[in-house]
Amino acid sequence: MEYKFNFLEQVHKINLEKTDDLFKVIINDKQEYNISDVEVESNLISFKAEDKIYNIYCYSDKDKTHLSIDGENYILEKDKTSKTKTGEQQKGNSVFSPMPGLLVKVPVSVGDEVKSGITLAIVEAMKMQNELPSPRDGIVKKINGKEGEQVDALQVIVELE
């Protein structure tokens, strides 16, 4: 059985092969592991990998698998091989809010010429203000949202021409 996960923008391939009580796992066609003693109980998955026991808390939803290993969390995303639009936007033509929050200020107007790095919007969430910088030099094409309004996570606030 082959699984693919996206972690920090990288795709990882996991091959699971079951033989008797063991799983043989190959990660990215390279790293091999022998996994035994697999147990699952509601939100805990435990197994032995190379003689070490792991107890891993786990929650899977549609798109993501959330894991906690020794206090460190990992979020594995379902691999969608085609690059998302958001990813594109981030790199080039717009500024979006990384989290839901309050749009505090948009210090530019449509038609303004802006330099790379200049603040295009300030979003506040959980009492912290975050300045969203322009990804490049350009001209402001469109502004979505008004000062004082709530914005969604990943909502595009300022688009560049």
Next chain:
Amino acid sequence: MEYKFNFLEQVHKINLEKTDDLFKVIINDKQEYNISDVEVESNLISFKAEDKIYNIYCYSDKDKTHLSIDGENYILEKDKTSKTKTGEQQKGNSVFSPMPGLLVKVPVSVGDEVKSGITLAIVEAMKMQNELPSPRDGIVKKINGKEGEQVDALQVIVELE
């Protein structure tokens, strides 16, 4: 909407009537309550009854509703109006184990004449031994289970003629 629950062998009838933000509740055609501010969040149900707030933890499965109110648990059972066979048995013709456990001893044999109150079986669970007394005078008709075997909750162990 009418609901019926069985609690400690008694059937209770609850009438719920919704009017705007309120529920009017009548219990067993007598006691009336005005219920407001009903909120439900996964396993918590909260409401205001006669100006007092209740936060009640709740789990419902097929047959039972488990509730915890101020540290006291209530288990409401779905009302099955026809009396269960178990209930009958308990009163008259047999001895059953109240909980799952180990059948330690059956000090009687088929055909034995027994007096009311005499021990017909000893069941051990969680390190405690429980002596199950005969419900009446009678003659042992059948013994289900052997010493040293596990028994289920409500499993009839000794039947009387």
Next chain:
Amino acid sequence: MFKKILIANRGEIAIRVARACKELGICTIGIYSTIDKKSLHLRFMDEIEWIGDSPPLSSYLNIDAIIKAAKQTKCDAIHPGYGFLAENELFAKACEDNGITFVGPNSNTLNLVADKVASRNTVKKVSVPIIPGMEMTCTDLNKFKQAAKEVGYPVMIKASMGGGGKGMRVVHNEKDLGKSIAISQREALSSFGDDSIYLEKYIEQPHHIEFQVLRDNHGNCIHLFERECSIQRRHQKIIEETPSPVLNDKLRIEMGEASKKVIEASNYTTAGTVEFLLDKNKKFYFLEVNARIQVEHPITEMITGIDLVRQQILIAAGEKLSLRQEHIKQNGHAIETRIYAEDPDNNFVPSPGKILYLSEPQGPGIRVDSGIYQDWNVPPHYDPILSKLIIWAENRDLCIKRTTETLKNYIILGIKTNIGYLKRIIKSPSFCRGNYDTHFIDEHEEKLLPKQEKLDIALIAGALSKQVGFAKSAINFQKVSTIKSTPWQEIGKWEICGQ
């Protein structure tokens, strides 16, 4: 220091010991029976070993299997916890024979303190008062009859290897003696793997007060004050507190010194408990030594700040006790309530089964030593203890209030538990006044029955949950669009559907 310790137990105490090991940098080896494959304690172990089928005799009382597991995993020590093999000299001996350190006193000392008669003679020599009773364990009914006659009824039958009330029976007349002996023997065998029992004069209206002691291999010995354990049902402690509301400073010092004498005279090492009965005239009698870490050890930890399991392991490893008697102080007040899977409203029938919902309390002064989790199936094979709620507060009044409030917020649904019962005890006027002896439970039986005061509220909640459960299934079809900008709100917010 040890590199690897096998923890020969399950449930909350196995976890408690694992914590102490981890803090000492020691690897933990857990063991489990078939039915315990998914038990919580295994999550705290670096390695785990299956040691047998579910019945205790096949697994947690199976000396060979446990020793084999310890050797296989190259453990240098075994911590037995409480119950099971904790005070079994054969087990300690098997450890010794296999070059594994038993975290507890050595097998000779275990033998001595287990032999209550020898133990009594030892104690007598150091002038600590004892309860009159039999001079040896036996199975001969006639000897029991004779001994009972000598000390006078009522008498108490006890398991030699006993503890926790298992195998104990009070007998009021000769007629009942035979039957009680038989029951005690069966319970003793099944609980401790040894059916030796003996008999003792039964002290009426006593307080059960015990002293925690630590003693190292170099002869250093301290006590860590008392625990009041008089709230018992069938000789099984269910609530413990410290300081005891009935001791005064003079008595406390006397009994503390007596405890140390007992421990020293037995050449006892690591952590132990000296149990006393205190009669209504505040005269105390040595009862027995509990040669293990006890269920109720946390209340001592709370008021002294000393980690007893850590000390136990340090001493077993041969270290010198760094604590001095004059530095041990009683700070504030602590109460432990034991959470059991049982039905107090139905003659305390055990209640194994699936935990459908669990919410354990937390906050200032609250410690939960727990062995359970939501969705776990509590097995019927073992002791019904689920967890222990230990509350600390500045004084006894506050501690009682905090315990009451906290029990209200300890939610276990799916199985029956004694939480409500514990709350009723804690709230009872006699307990609040600190005016109780070991007969408290019997004397208050009626008063401790559930009042079902909130039945109407329960019925309303039950009906609402059904009604709303219906509405809940419709939530997928209902879009909440008013607060567009906060998507998580859409997931979480929903209202009762109208009729």
Next chain:
Amino acid sequence: MFKKILIANRGEIAIRVARACKELGICTIGIYSTIDKKSLHLRFMDEIEWIGDSPPLSSYLNIDAIIKAAKQTKCDAIHPGYGFLAENELFAKACEDNGITFVGPNSNTLNLVADKVASRNTVKKVSVPIIPGMEMTCTDLNKFKQAAKEVGYPVMIKASMGGGGKGMRVVHNEKDLGKSIAISQREALSSFGDDSIYLEKYIEQPHHIEFQVLRDNHGNCIHLFERECSIQRRHQKIIEETPSPVLNDKLRIEMGEASKKVIEASNYTTAGTVEFLLDKNKKFYFLEVNARIQVEHPITEMITGIDLVRQQILIAAGEKLSLRQEHIKQNGHAIETRIYAEDPDNNFVPSPGKILYLSEPQGPGIRVDSGIYQDWNVPPHYDPILSKLIIWAENRDLCIKRTTETLKNYIILGIKTNIGYLKRIIKSPSFCRGNYDTHFIDEHEEKLLPKQEKLDIALIAGALSKQVGFAKSAINFQKVSTIKSTPWQEIGKWEICGQ
């Protein structure tokens, strides 16, 4: 004593205060904004009142609405918690004008300690050293420029009503001054409902050390020793410990006495904190008085055994302080780690959202002051604090080990948290040696990045969970009949299906 207290806050601190009230037999009135309708704190209240829409200015900063709620429910006192209106003199004044006791100092004292300049002059008079800075708050950029020149760059801009790092900015040169002032003002307004700011000389490489003080209306005053709060990110404390690893007994006594002088000179009552900076030459400067119960108050409670919120309420009710300075001892060591909904691996972006799975740690020495539950949606409108993990142990080494182990068992899935980040700090050699100042976070930025050492294990677990999730859905069709006698086992037991 009060009969009813309105708790003008949310989250863990509202629950903390409610506990103290309940233990004093006081009824608790909770308030909530629209989005907080299902927040955990409401479960600890005897009555609840809606006070406005979700944004803080409409609700938790809405003085009129809160006073109205208090009057409607006939409260005799209001406890403000921390943040929001906790140090707002207008709020205290509104309480006074409406005959409601504000649990905190009176509005005059709040005015004095909020006015950092007046406060500094007061402190100067009693010979406690202060940091050079502006003599008044203002909005005039030129005055800021002038003051900055006088004390020399770098300078620190601070919110007058501030606390918790909100509105604070270090400025290294005149060019950045204007912008920083603007940001500070905005943050101050949104956090405290007041945009007054001022400027102070910035002390480099300092330790942030504060002393907890209690003072009653009768002039009795004690301190409860220090808290070391130098682990800060953007002037926001994230880990605190006590005792401080850098204080010696002499300095501790000096600073403790200085704290009391400051509090007495300000005629301050109830619970307060005197903040100091300690420079590398162990010279200390008065920084400010925090006129509230603080986020980090539990570590003081853990080592002194004093319930600070209880004391605060008792004092507000006019009672005399029953504690004496000579009875307050530092017992053991305590560390608090603040659990935030933020993504430390991505520039600490806030991470509101749904908590899909939650397992909070418990056991010896572990206290969790929490404001969350599984399935709850953490709203984006408020401070990202979710809970506080407070660990007590006999000494610092053990406390660090226990904190590390406990963070590993603090499981929050669904939103990003700083738990892994906190663990990395606690485990860092500088922290373990006790060798850190307020620049620790900046200096260790690289080292504190996640290593993703267990990525392979995560990928394996992810794949297995998918595989097994598939098997799980088949469980309903699969009867387990081998162990017929234990029905719950049938529900719980299931095995990985073969391929």
